[in-house]
Amino acid sequence: MPSVRLPAVVGALAGLGVVFASSTLAQPTLESVPARATAEMPQPEAIFERYIEVIGGRDALDALKNREIRGVYEGPPFELPARLYMYQEKPNSAHLKIEQPFGGTIEISYDGQTGWERANDGTIRALTGLRLGEFIDTADFLGEANYKNRYAKLETVGESNLFGRNVWLVAAEAPGGRTRRLAFDKETGLFSGTITPSTTAQGERLIVVTVDNYQDAGGVLYPTLVEQRIVGQEGVVSTFRYNSIVTNIEGEHDFSAPGEILQPGDPAPAND
Numbered sequence: 001m002p003s004v005r006l007p008a009v010v011g012a013l014a015g016l017g018v019v020f021a022s023s024t025l026a027q028p029t030l031e032s033v034p035a036r037a038t039a040e041m042p043q044p045e046a047i048f049e050r051y052i053e054v055i056g057g058r059d060a061l062d063a064l065k066n067r068e069i070r071g072v073y074e075g076p077p078f079e080l081p082a083r084l085y086m087y088q089e090k091p092n093s094a095h096l097k098i099e100q101p102f103g104g105t106i107e108i109s110y111d112g113q114t115g116w117e118r119a120n121d122g123t124i125r126a127l128t129g130l131r132l133g134e135f136i137d138t139a140d141f142l143g144e145a146n147y148k149n150r151y152a153k154l155e156t157v158g159e160s161n162l163f164g165r166n167v168w169l170v171a172a173e174a175p176g177g178r179t180r181r182l183a184f185d186k187e188t189g190l191f192s193g194t195i196t197p198s199t200t201a202q203g204e205r206l207i208v209v210t211v212d213n214y215q216d217a218g219g220v221l222y223p224t225l226v227e228q229r230i231v232g233q234e235g236v237v238s239t240f241r242y243n244s245i246v247t248n249i250e251g252e253h254d255f256s257a258p259g260e261i262l263q264p265g266d267p268a269p270a271n272d
Contacts, residue, residue, distance in 0.1 A: 035158035075238030218247030
């Protein structure tokens with residue numbers, strides 16, 4: 001499942017029932033996310049394989065080649081709900097466009113090799129560094145079902161009460177060293193969300209992504225509600241609601257930028 005962090009996304013863990021291990025921490029860390037070790041914790045591979053089976057199985061995933069998602073986005077930097085469009089293609093291409101009817105547009109695109117993003121002011125820049133890495137995660141068509149390639153290390157930390165449900169919590173490390181916690185519903189086996197450290201303008205923060213409302217899309221269950229927050233910044237939630245998911249669309253998708261792409265270090269164009 002995809003997770004997209006827009007440039008100005010902020011928020012908190014309000015309402016999620018998350019209580020960190022120590023209230024005296026200046027800033028929560030992954031290690032402070034509550035988890036209870038048990039005598040018979042499943043291996044992480046078993047948790048992922050159960051998830052794959054629950055959403056439809058390997059054969060159903062293999063039968064998909066692309067998906068087109070349409071819906072509504074609510075959150076920064078827009079004041080009103082905005083139209084959302086996302087196209088994903090195997091193995092790792094994606095194009096996200098969020099457009100307010102009477103305002104600006106945000107776009108992020110990655111064709112499997114290079115990426116670009118258009119800010120709300122219309123400036124188009126090359127996608128690089130951490131921003132590129134984050135969107136490559138989003139572009140991974142199989143998402144957490146691609147865990148064998150997605151992560152270099154996995155460990156079941158324990159059970160926890162996160163996102164309003166009982167979950168297994170898995171510590172995951174990507175090949176480049178980035179770490180996160182993944183939550184899987186103990187009852188249903190479905191993937192419930194992530195907690196990921198990231199650097200923002202305010203310093204180190206934990207980004208929380210929750211996923212819910214799974215529906216069938218081409219023979220595979222896919223979440224239709226995604227919410228994003230940043231721990232310690234209360235009051236704002238970025239919400240993605242998917243109203244339509246169509247799979248195996250014929251034809252080629254255009255991943256090219258709608259204008260000149262500024263490279264790192266290039267000055268922004270002057271305002272007329």
